[in-house]
Amino acid sequence: MFEKILIANRGEIAVRIIRACREMGIKTAAVYSEADAASMHVRLADESVCIGPAAAAESYLHVPNIIAAARNVGAEAIHPGAGFLAESAMFAEVCREYEIANIGPTPEQLAAAGNKSAAIEAARDAGLPILESSSEPLRDLRTARDALAELGTPAMLKAAAGGGGRGMRQIRNFSQLMTAFPQAQSEAAAAFDSGDLYLERLVEGARHVEIQILGDGRNVRHLGERDCSVQRRHQKVIEEAPSPSLNDKLRRRIASAATKLARSLKYESAGTVEFLVDKDDKHYFIELNARIQVEHPVSEALTGIDLVQWQIRIAAGERIDFKQGDVKPNGHAIECRLIAEDSENDWVPSAGLVSKLSLPGGPGVRVDSHVYAGYQVPTQYDSLLAKIICHGRDRDAAIAATRTALAEVEVGGIATNLPYLKRVMDDPDFVAGRHTLDEMPGQAAPEPAGA
Structure with missing residues (x-):
């Protein structure tokens, strides 16, 4: 070690x-x-x-x-x-x-999987269902126009070298491509040191479902799925597990596809195989995030398996010492990302001094954060302040625990998205598990009393 x-x-x-x-x-x-x-x-x-x-x-x-x-x-x-x-x-x-x-993964695996275009080819070779996409990295607007003409609209423009929603834009016509391409390219270059992009067919009314995998080069295990369908501008805001929209048969089919891809790559370390699930319950591979994910605590809450420690153990040469049957997800978990953006003022970024901070606790509540009272939130980096993860015996209990936890949060000196997170927990579509990527639940602020 x-x-x-x-x-x-x-x-x-x-x-x-x-x-x-x-x-x-x-x-x-x-x-x-x-x-x-x-x-x-x-x-x-x-x-x-x-x-x-x-x-x-x-x-x-x-x-x-x-x-x-x-x-x-x-x-x-x-x-x-x-x-x-x-x-x-x-x-x-x-x-x-x-x-x-x-x-993390080996250089060869990162080249094959970390690059989104290469990952699509690997998924195709492994027999996974994939969306139609451009075949080569897009580095200039002329090549992108040709690719869009061949693929058709609507489409999604994405960064080839990384995920997390950066460099991602919906494209419904050539005029949008003209505006979006340089913006997405600049955003991708700043985030991943590569401006390469690609186009992919847009699936409307879809849910974002991902499978947490862990491999040691010989063995692959999955820790079940996470539903990441609450997003703003393609950035995940709330994640949960298990997905409220999957039946057991579809859940097993998607997990099997994810492990099949990981085995074909002889994958090492933690990773996430991401899918879109459409209205007809058809699933499509979209990317393999060859790293630990921000939302990994959701899977840890359900399984009790420490993914970061396992990353370290695998990198030190250890083999996974548990079988797939030993992974038994328990209950339901929800993660809320508390970010330094003003959800009540067009999500304007909010940097500055955190003058007051109170974060929640209690049974089933976990908070991952680097923030403290007196901390100066910088303008140069990601706006994430804290992740609040709540676990309950079922989804209703997890939602109730999340409501309670969010009610305990106090942040002074800067604006955050806390009001939005609270609204989502009371949004009828979210509570019923009906939300999709097309509409952001909880987006509209409530009318003032008597209005």
């Missing part, structure tokens, strides 16, 4: 990894940009290294500085977290060259 791990990320995911390492008796080294000098992950790590200015391209995406930091502190492994370099085959290859373990 490793003695020291460098964490090449920031925010709540860096704190999550530090805690997993502590439980395993592993020392940690944090990296941080100048904007994150007072961040929680810097405080909690055994040691820390500044790797550059606030801009991600000069810090969290700057591979030479990260490798130099790992070598200087004597780290045997690097955990890239979620986002930034987590799905970079180049970064994993550089780690290999310097004999530093990358806690």
Whole structure:
């Protein structure tokens, strides 16, 4: 097992990894940009290294500085977290060259799976149902126009090098493509250091369902599905498990497809195979996120399996020591993402000083966060403040627990999406499990009393 791990990320995911390492008796080294000098992950790590200015391209995406930091502190492994370099085959290859373990898939698997266009080809080869898509990475508007003419509309424009909704736009005509392409390309380049895009057929009225997988290069296990159909601008806001829309037969079929793909790749580490499920219960592979996901605590709440610790154990050469039949999801879990965006004012980003903070607790409630009273929310990075995960014996109990937890949240000094999260828990379509990606539940603020 490793003695020291460098964490090449920031925010709540860096704190999550530090805690997993502590439980395993592993020392940690944090990296941080100048904007994150007072961040929680810097405080909690055994040691820390500044790797550059606030801009991600000069810090969290700057591979030479990260490798130099790992070598200087004597780290045997690097955990890239979620986002930034987590799905970079180049970064994993550089780690290999310097004999530093990358806690994630191999460079070859990242090249095949982390790149979304390549992942579609791998899924096709494994026999998974896929959506029609452009065959080559789109790097200029002329090529994109030709691809759209061949594919037809409506379509979805996506980043080829990463997920999380960045670089994603709906395209219903050529005029929209002209506007959306440079925007999506710039967004993808900033998030993933690659502006490559691709087009995919748009499925309307669909739900977003993903399967959590874990592989060690020989064995593959799945931890069931998560439903991520509450999204804003293709960014997940609320996730839950199990999905309220799947019957057992469809659930088994989708899980089987996910494990089939992972086995074909001899997949290592944690990953998520994502699908769209249409109105007729047909499922289509859309991408393989070859990293730990922000929403991984939902699966941990149902199964009791620590995915981050298993990532570390697999990277250290251990084999998965439990069978598929040992994975027995229990109850229902819901995760709400508390973000620094004003849901009551057109979702305007809100940075600044957190003057007051009260987060919930109690049985069945877990909070993953890097925020504290006195923390300065920076403008340069993701707006996630905290993840609030509530577990109950069934979906009704989980919704009730989430309502109670959200009622306990207080954040002073900045605006958040807390009012929106509360509305979703009372939205009739969400409560009934009828919501789809087409309409965002809880979007309309309630009318004032007497209006």
